[in-house]
Amino acid sequence: MITARLFGKLDGLGYAFVVLLVAAAIAVPVLALLVPRDSPFAMPPYIVALLGKYLCYAMLALALDLVWGYCGILSLGHGAFFALGGYAMGMYLMRQIGARGVYANPLLPDFMVFLNWRALPVAWWGFNFFPYAMAMVMLVPGVLAFAFGWFAFRSRVNGVYLSIITQAMTYALKLAFFRNDFGFGGNNGLTDFKDILGIPLHTDATRAGFFSLSALFLVIAYLVAKAIVSSKYGKALIAVRDAESRIRFLGYRVENYKLFVFVVSAVMAGIAGALYVPQVGIINPSEFDPANSIEAVIWVAVGGRGALVGAALGAVIVNFAKTYFTGALPEYWLFALGALFILTTLFLPKGILGLVVARREKKAPPAALSPVAPQPGGAQ
């Protein structure tokens, strides 16, 4: 029944997206593990890891699209939720190292031994249990988003002010995590992971497995997001985005709508971060950098906001371009990224997907893709 509800709302594009991801989840492990290394179809392990990373970014973009594209909340701090999920996963992985660290301390991670700490800080308790750690992956970003949103939405902080405040939030977290005595590894972050659930991390099979897992979680996130936005609740969200005052005057509790979608989005971002960390092998405070969060926003804008598939698409496209540029023309990547920000906002307000849809239909694009231009006159 739940599956019926989840799949019932899918359009053609949605089906294509799900089928593509499931196919990739099957095909990539086959190409990476079963096809012989010298075959032209064989996939080198670093490509697998790269693609897995892209999928995590796509999930972050999806989460961001849910709040920005459908509810008009431009969060410049979603990287914080991503990083918090990543830290929760990283803490579990740290505890799994056990006595195999440099200092061979069975209880304390290396950096705590290095700092001469005697006992495990309270915040770390329980992280050697996988289910607890996974609960924290969702709870920590969720609770932070709830507390933050509770204050922000109730006092009607919106528009540019909200964006700046979210940016301040991730900046404050970055400063906090950079401190050694905050207890999460300081500026080195958490790294040197060995295995997860007893499975060694640095094998081709684990990498391929993480890719498939990321693809599956992306599918689930997409289905959940799609179910939210195509429900009656989702219609109200879009109304909040387009005319907040009007929907408030009609008697809707705008802050509750915003809060719910903000928390769901934060949890999604946290899960994306948790999938990201084992694949890249490190999490450090620079993930909290405000620039990262803004970069995630441009993925959504490039792909097309207000269309979940577009956000995922944008994340993959922009990150592919980033991988190419930083390898081939490192000095020009920032020029390209800057130009992307400007050109997308100026000429592609609906993103690549919007362009494609408009081409195909040759008429007015669907309602979900056309935010009503806010009334002129300052901060909306």
Added chain:
Amino acid sequence: MLIRTLSAFLVLLCLGLATSASARADALDDTLARFAADKFPESEKAVGELAASGAPTAQNILEALSDNRLYFDPGARKIYFKDASGGLFDARTGEKASAQNLKKVRVNNGLRSAIGAALGSMTLAAADPEKRIAAAEAVFKSRDAKALANVNAALSKETDLRAALALRQARAAILLSSADAAESDRLAAIGVLKERGDQDAQSMIDEAAQKEQAGPVKSAAQAALSAIQFKLALWSVAQNLWYGLSLSSVLLLAAIGLAITFGVMGVINMAHGEMVMLGAYTVFVVQSALPPSLSEWSLAISLPLAFIVAGIVGVVIERFVIQFLYGRPLETLLATWGVSLILQQAVRTIFGANNRQVYAPRFMSGGVEVGGLSITTGRLWIIVLAIIVFIALQLVLRLTSFGLRMRAVTQNRRMASAMGISTGFIDMLAFALGSGIAGVAGVALSQIDNVSPNLGQGYIIDSFMVVVLGGVGNLWGTLLGALTLGVANKLLEPFAGAVLGKIALLIFIILFIQKRPRGLFALKGRAVEA
């Protein structure tokens, strides 16, 4: 005044010399004869007598002795010294001399320290009051009991107020640390040191309070100690206030342009920090292009240039990007972020990623001490600049037709437009003005921060916070926001550390904005809900 006292002093000195010249001549001969014995105890006696004699050549002789440049003629029992270049002089008269078969007067470490003390107490009688103060300060630090007689002698003759104070403090330091001084003297010494009230006095009194048995001296020392500690704590608060004021002025300069563009156009310019950076690089370019003779004027030349450079870049951004995003503030935010990335990379490509060296003109380097406060001149000038910029902006907004129009657009864009104000043109000018002021801020920041492509990034979030806190209804809000954040930041630092203090402030702002979502000075009326 100074010259009069000095000349009076000299006249007295001459009179004294004349009356006792013959008697002293014999004493000096006896003293010098002691060196010719070439025995350490004899030499040490001679050093002490020489310091007390006030002979004109005494200082030369002592310095020569400590540098192994003092010689004696064993036959004639006459003393000579060589100067640093090797010329030989008669120690008795200080005139050039020539002699054969000279032997060196030997020196050991005990003798050297005696020489040091003698020289120190001799400069207590130097003609230059600054030198006397420095000598008294040296005695204060060393607390050498042997210098007490010299200090007392100097104190009885001293006419300069500051030098007398320094001498009294030196005497107090000696008396307090010598156990055999009279109790009343030691109590008075504690009083003098308490008046001085700095770190050195604190540690001296602390030491005395530790060593002393229970008694009036100990309790007086403890009372003085807590008084000094209180005074020092007050000074350190004042010092932190000063740092906070300095930070506030920087924040004000960086944020005020942002407040203008945000107020008028409702858009946040994420490239604002890069305008600051362009201003700082303008200083670098001006200083490299300017001939050395004009280097004192480099900042004066840079100020208008930075305003123009950043202003022109601002106009370009407004004309080619922002005006097309009119009414879409969130997209504007993203587009200007793109602009900031491009500007950063452009500067990095042109000037390199490393910090660029910018020098400070002479009038901006150095500092002054006011009581326990140390004030650097550069920071002082930045505060002055911030005040000037703030007043100038207020005048522009209040008194000019452009300011009137700008305020009208800020308050109600559509009504202003209906009244015939060309809002697009005002937007452009406001953006140019805001960017230009950012450029001016860059000139100031080039003096206290590294001139690198990332310069602007370090200030942009703080500037946002100032604008969020102050609101956009009024420039006074920006001033108040900058003062609050700057001073609070520096006052929190000693308790919480720099990072934790900053985090606490960010959390405070996030909570504050719950109470006043539009800042301290919000616009009132319909514009708010537009």
